Amino acid sequence: MEVIRSNFKDNLNKVYEAIEESDFLAIDGEFSGISDGPSVSALTNGFDTPEERYQKLKKHSMDFLLFQFGLCTFKYDHTEEKYIMKSFNFYIFPKPFNRSSPDVKFVCQSSSIDFLANQGFDFNKVFRNGIPYLNQEEERQLREQYDEKRSQANGAGSLAYFSPNATKCPVTIPEDQKKFIEKVVEQIEDLLKNEEKESLELEPCTGYPKGIHVETLESDKKERYIVISKVNEEERKRREQQKQAKEQEELNDAVGFSRVVHAIANSGKLVIGHNMLLDVMHTIHQFYCPLPDDLSEFKEVTSCVFPRLLDTKLMASTQPFKEIINNTSLAELEKRLKEVPFSPPKVESAEGFPSYDTASEQLHEAGYDAYITGLCFISMANFLGSFLSPPKNHVSARSELIEPFFNKLFLMRVMDIPYLNLEGPDLQPKRDHVLHVTFPKEWKTSDLYQLFSAFGNIQVSWIDDTSAFVSLSQPEQVQIAVNTSRYAESYRIQTYAEYIEKKHEEKQAKRKCTEDSWKEMERKRLKTQCTPYVSPTRYYCVNSFTGTSTVGKRSMSPIQEETGSDDMEEGDGQDSEYDQTDYCVESLPDGKKRAKKFKKIKTEQVPAGSLTSSSTGIFEVPETW
């Protein structure tokens, strides 16, 4: 179902209902771009730490607009033994709702826009008819504006309506405006005397009348003017209430699509995505709050907004799937999961909802991608049931069999850290076979192969034009390589550990310089100004949700009772290159051995996160991927 600005309000309850009744949800986003800085390959270096990856995506991917949001809800019908799904495809656009509302600027990346254009994406629908939204802080500010206006209106018996930014102290009327004010006062006095006239339309200004109703309206041309009407106390109150209800509705309209995200968050339902790190980051950034500076804070915020996540790309890249699934891009995964040993899930569209035909539909429509993601999850979950004795055909979204995959988001192209662990510290693989090499910008991969030709097989991960990580097959050779480079002039080699340490030092130095320069500026500025400067942008922490949705509230603290061990995520494959070179997993399954191993440990519970504990999990997390 297509949801745009004009049919959003009428369908919101349908959306709420679908979320509430569902067993799980699948989501997907389409963005106006992927990276406003380095190329995707530099953005996703094979030896990024989770912290580095988060920082890079935060810095280079958050200025784009999430302008299409796909939501697909799945509800299992036990008697019919099939899933009923409801698919929603939301078009999103931050249309300014009034003069003082935020005027959002977002970046578009030509290659992403061109890619979507080739898929038949309808940009006019986004820009002309996208649903607006507010993040939590913007919603709070707007609510405050309304409250302030209301308290001013109720205060002191008089009916003064100030514009939101007006001061409360009496205004000194400038000489040149006195005439105008006198004329207005005259007109109002005239209205009060005149029995036939019921209201009066003033030219733009602020009025101070008493015993009458004052309303600021906006003309078709967006010019604001004041309407003054004579009313008794009862009628005045009725109008006030009417006005208040209208304001609440305006507020809800402005919060717009964020209400859907609040409903998803408040439902506590399992949320499925494919390669979903960017989707999660964008959703939080756009509809909740600017992303926090630290990865650990991001994990906290995420656990509030999405208490249970599952990334189908991580799932497909993990045992027992890893060995029988070669290509984990969404399109290929969907095809693979239709074949043995998997079975295509039984899924039907709910009545009144359009159905998708997986044989003909276009990928990269968010609603469709969310639907496919859900199908993949069902197939893989059901496959896990085949290992049980007796085997089960249906594995529900609540089964402990899928818990190991919770809250771990696929880290694309990282060689030795499979996922971002939302429930604890991340894996810290030893990188004692990795070298950091800097060289002239003319160098190509072949130059590096030549340089290291004495060291057997190497693997090159480009960082930028003049540096790369080179991993050797034997860690013992690392020091030899560093030593031989000591007197080289055109290039320099250091160990991964040295590189990390220097990077840390530079960060500290940079921070210090910025502080120094800021202090200097501040000193100069204070000479000429009188109030200290306070940064207007501040991270706003999401702890409680304002109740704009109709669904039941629930605790938003990170869910402690649920543990798991095997998940990952990332960008949505909008950039075809993004999915093309997906992380390659080894193939060649050994069915028997795998099944045996699984049975042996399948009753154990898995503590979240740490490297040692996860290696004893139901489905193992390999130390190096």
Place this chain on the structure above:
Amino acid sequence: MEVIRSNFKDNLNKVYEAIEESDFLAIDGEFSGISDGPSVSALTNGFDTPEERYQKLKKHSMDFLLFQFGLCTFKYDHTEEKYIMKSFNFYIFPKPFNRSSPDVKFVCQSSSIDFLANQGFDFNKVFRNGIPYLNQEEERQLREQYDEKRSQANGAGSLAYFSPNATKCPVTIPEDQKKFIEKVVEQIEDLLKNEEKESLELEPCTGYPKGIHVETLESDKKERYIVISKVNEEERKRREQQKQAKEQEELNDAVGFSRVVHAIANSGKLVIGHNMLLDVMHTIHQFYCPLPDDLSEFKEVTSCVFPRLLDTKLMASTQPFKEIINNTSLAELEKRLKEVPFSPPKVESAEGFPSYDTASEQLHEAGYDAYITGLCFISMANFLGSFLSPPKNHVSARSELIEPFFNKLFLMRVMDIPYLNLEGPDLQPKRDHVLHVTFPKEWKTSDLYQLFSAFGNIQVSWIDDTSAFVSLSQPEQVQIAVNTSRYAESYRIQTYAEYIEKKHEEKQAKRKCTEDSWKEMERKRLKTQCTPYVSPTRYYCVNSFTGTSTVGKRSMSPIQEETGSDDMEEGDGQDSEYDQTDYCVESLPDGKKRAKKFKKIKTEQVPAGSLTSSSTGIFEVPETW
């Protein structure tokens, strides 16, 4: 006429012809936004210097995309005594043309997008079917790439085709790829032996064959593969030439819309715009080179790209029009110029070109706005003819009557500097009645009125939340105001001169700090790297134009022989607020007096630029506007 990617090449000669035959051109651009920083009112402070205004627009307006370019050519038919016009409406989009082409990122401002959406702007046409473009540096790089490829292909007798980024030295084949290479060599040898096979399609790789033709093709799925064919020397040469011609065409396609801008520049024709500073800046920035750092350099570049400009907003705001035209926004100006003492110009569409109906058409389609701008120019130019004895009905674009308006772009909302003078130094009005005031961010305009209530009428120009310029009616009071504020705690007052001096100092200090921090960084970085860092972005100077257009070339040095004195410009009114509060000129014409004054000085020539000289111009440039 609508010009999009698919019909661009077919119509390019029509565009060239229209430009070449025209008497003058009118242009207009539509952008994806106006300001990515301060609000429009802060971006256009009443006491900006031309340098400040340029810097602000460069910093805050250039990351948007000029995505619709209107060009309207006007040719006078002396026998029919009417203009024949040809209007073109180009949709522009930087579609990446291959894998190594620039992936442009541009910003969208929600309010601007929403405004255009409400005007029925077709975003799908831009994103799906916009014409690509390259700036001069990108064009040069692409040309170099092709040249390099070609010289490699011709070199050493062998037919090695390297990918553009490959090194020239022999590649050491890694152990794990040897098998693959051996197999390819085998296949090629097999092809050479086999009489029946004529060509062979290889998996993606680089080949080293001899005596055969090698071609890299791209599949529908954008996968590249190699086709190897057996050909004799003659056939090989023919194919090479074919390939070269194809490459030239690809290059032309990539340069795309920039070819139209080159043709406009090379034509040397008078180019008309309304409030055109932003249009000019964007056109240069997008199709020629990143804007230079200094205003003086910008003036130089502009004189190369647009040797003769005329801004109808500046013209309408200048004597003799100033006194009889109240509102200079494009829509209002067009209406005003249909009435006495003006007469609507006789303009007809050329055969095969659609005509516009000024009574019903929508503004803010670039082609239509350009057309209206041309109409306004004709009306105003012809009006000047009425002052001649004997009066003339038609004043051509070559008449010296309009020269005073050349190369002066309207400076929007600047109180005392009417225009940016492209041909010399800008006006430097005394601002000895202006104060710079800093205060707590809670302060409103009314607080400032109160603070200065003892000083009579004042005028407030907000800079940001905590500062504003306040101009007093009497310069003598400036020092009194500064003195009385000496011990104030919550606010601070300084003279305009003091403010400018401190700002200059701060700029120097900031520059120093940035340099220091950069040196520190560099020191640290050099410890870990081996090649000095060279900034990849460098201002590329436009001096000669690469000959991609078919029209005649001309010298691009700043035109010295033409002088003038009365012009201005700015943003295109896409933001309705932008035009709403256009600079107000006094009305109440005194026809006779004006006419007399004009006649007295009309034969004098006016040297460009300086305040003293321009005050003796044909149409006076007032010292304060």
